[in-house]
Amino acid sequence: MEDSCHTLPSFSSHPTTLKVSLPSSSSSPRQTSSRVTLPLSPISFPPSPVSLSPATAEFPHSSSPLSHGAASHCLEGQSVGQESLSDQNDLTCLSWLHQRGNLLPLQPLTKMTLTPQQESCTPAQPLPSPASSKPPYSFSSLIFMAIEDSPCKRLPVKEIYDWIVNNFPYYRTATSGWRNSVRHNLSLSKSFRRIERDKKQSVGKGSLWCVCPEYRPALLEMLRKTHSFHSTNSNLINKPALLGAACKAPEVCDSMDFSDPLSHSILLSSSSSHILTSNNPDFSENTPCPLTPDHEELVTMELTEYPQNEVGEDTEKDPLSDSGYIELHYYQSDQYQYLVLPDDTELDLETVEILQLDVEAQEAAGSLLDLAGGGY
DNA sequence: TGGTAGGTAAACACAC
């Protein structure tokens, strides 16, 4: 079992580095950094024009193997126009799709109703054979993930086909009608937008397709719901620290729905002066059973003052910070992720919910990418 | 029961 607790705690903070637990899939020591942005307020939820990303296009190893061949589209995209360029830098960047190591494999597609304890103690079931079952995700979700997995967030339809085939072997053997459905979806759905290729650099037929930023939250939510429906216990397995933290507040714990990841974040926000650490042995990746409300002593939360010069040059002020958005920086070592907040940053409950929602979406979509390697 | 979303098939036009 992987401990992928990369959930962000909530807090009101002065210039502070927050240390959060790092997914245990990080096998080798590393020091990476990336940054994310989110709106300060007001925040509508849902949907919200925001998606936090533990990594962005700046992420050093952001390119997924599945994104092969997309570099040419980056070049093309640079000449598409300002609108396209801004798309990949906007606040809804989802380069987390490239962080596949953080994510759990999708659970069996069987719809199950379990108690939290049952869920938390149910071992992962073998995944269905790769080509035997149709993915539960709509074509909109598949297209969304394909585009988001590309470095430049735009793909020609052919590479959308390729991405789907590479990630869902079901479509390797399926009749070609699904391609028609993909094109149909691209044309019909308002979520996707066609971008004319630069004729000078264009190789191949057709246009590039991207995700309309205003529809991205809805797509994310759809993805999250689909994943939540078809996964039995990833939420709990993925957030032992959160559950542990939750259980330190019994008054909230009693009313908490442990199957609802959002409730975790709400609870965490009540511990505004603390952060999570991953150095509790009970949260090791070998934890046989995720935490339950009975585990009240399992996590220690602390606030970490982190010298600014240790987190590197990426902490320079972001222009967006003056425009209603704050910038967060992630620094990742072999043990922790560090989240750096600018001065006077306050995260309200809704923001934290969005953070949590994004984590959920990461799991949902990222798990699909894991499937490409592990078999669907 | 009606509306909506999603999937599928088909036809057509256009570009390469």
Add this chain to the structure above:
DNA sequence: TGTGTGTTTACCTACC
């Protein structure tokens, strides 16, 4: 001319 791409329409099913 064949193939790929993009659009549109129609029909069906499932869900709310």
